[in-house]
Amino acid sequence: xxxxxxxxxxxxxxxxxxADVAAYRNTGYLIARSLFTAEEMSLMREAAARELGGxxxxxxxxxxxxxxxxAMWNKPxxxxxxxxxxxxxxVENAELLLGEPVxxxxxxxxxxxxxxxxxxxxxxxYGYWYNYGCLMPTMLSCLMAVDRATRENGxxxxxxxxxxxxxxxxDRINEQTVADPEHVDAACRRFPLxxxxxxxxxxxxxxxxxxxxxxxxxxxxxxxxxxxSYNTVANQPYKRVREYGNYExxxxxxxxxxxxxxxxxxxx
Numbered sequence: 106x107x108x109x110x111x112x113x114x115x116x117x118x119x120x121x122x123x124a125d126v127a128a129y130r131n132t133g134y135l136i137a138r139s140l141f142t143a144e145e146m147s148l149m150r151e152a153a154a155r156e157l158g159g160x161x162x163x164x165x166x167x168x169x170x171x172x173x174x175x176a177m178w179n180k181p182x183x184x185x186x187x188x189x190x191x192x193x194x195x196v197e198n199a200e201l202l203l204g205e206p207v208x209x210x211x212x213x214x215x216x217x218x219x220x221x222x223x224x225x226x227x228x229x230x231y232g233y234w235y236n237y238g239c240l241m242p243t244m245l246s247c248l249m250a251v252d253r254a255t256r257e258n259g260x261x262x263x264x265x266x267x268x269x270x271x272x273x274x275x276d277r278i279n280e281q282t283v284a285d286p287e288h289v290d291a292a293c294r295r296f297p298l299x300x301x302x303x304x305x306x307x308x309x310x311x312x313x314x315x316x317x318x319x320x321x322x323x324x325x326x327x328x329x330x331x332x333x334s335y336n337t338v339a340n341q342p343y344k345r346v347r348e349y350g351n352y353e354x355x356x357x358x359x360x361x362x363x364x365x366x367x368x369x370x371x372x373x
């Protein structure tokens with residue numbers, strides 16, 4: 106089952122309003138069209154192409170053996186990536202949606218290159234964050250489209266409203282943490298499947314309990330996206346399990362920070 110664009114909750118301004126928050130809480134996700142400009146995304150794309158590769162990239166296999174590549178950041182940074190994850194446009198909206206102060210839980214660049222980017226299986230992010238010492242599901246992620254995301258190149262898929270299920274059990278299959286198939290099958294019958302097609306600069310905020318996945322990229326066009334995940338300060342892990350996710354104060358940067366950083370670095 107797919108829905109038309111008119112059914113997808115979309116924010117029309119850089120800062121969310123009460124209706125946006127209500128839509129997010131109902132469906133578990135919210136698209137912010139053109140949250141970042143073409144120039145800002147070009148700076149991200151150029152930096153990532155120049156800097157991300159080799160030892161900095163992790164790989165995970167899907168069920169068919171296709172490889173998903175990603176780079177991860179464990180804490181807020183002072184580089185171009187930090188100017189996005191710490192940007193007021195993202196952080197203030199995350200705090201509006203969660204209703205509390207947040208910190209950066211983790212950040213990653215998902216790199217699905219043409220004809221080789223593998224699939225992500227159905228999962229909830231909180232399905233494994235729970236095991237990392239986070240007692241409450243007061244967590245969300247913001248996916249920022251670096252490249253155009255379409256059904257053909259493996260855009261994000263969500264089961265709208267499935268966050269209302271709460272956390273389901275997850276198991277490790279191959280190199281991915283996957284939601285219990287029985288619950289996923291039932292959820293697929295209950296909740297509408299939405300393909301979130303995005304243009305560069307679009308962003309989608311989604312709940313930590315929202316069931317989501319993506320297909321392998323079998324197209325001729327790469328799909329890279331940058332995902333910043335946030336936890337409420339009050340929900341910081343009660344134990345240290347991973348290098349990422351542990352509380353560190355988030356110093357928010359202004360909307361202008363991306364272009365300011367690029368000018369100082371001599372990239373504009």
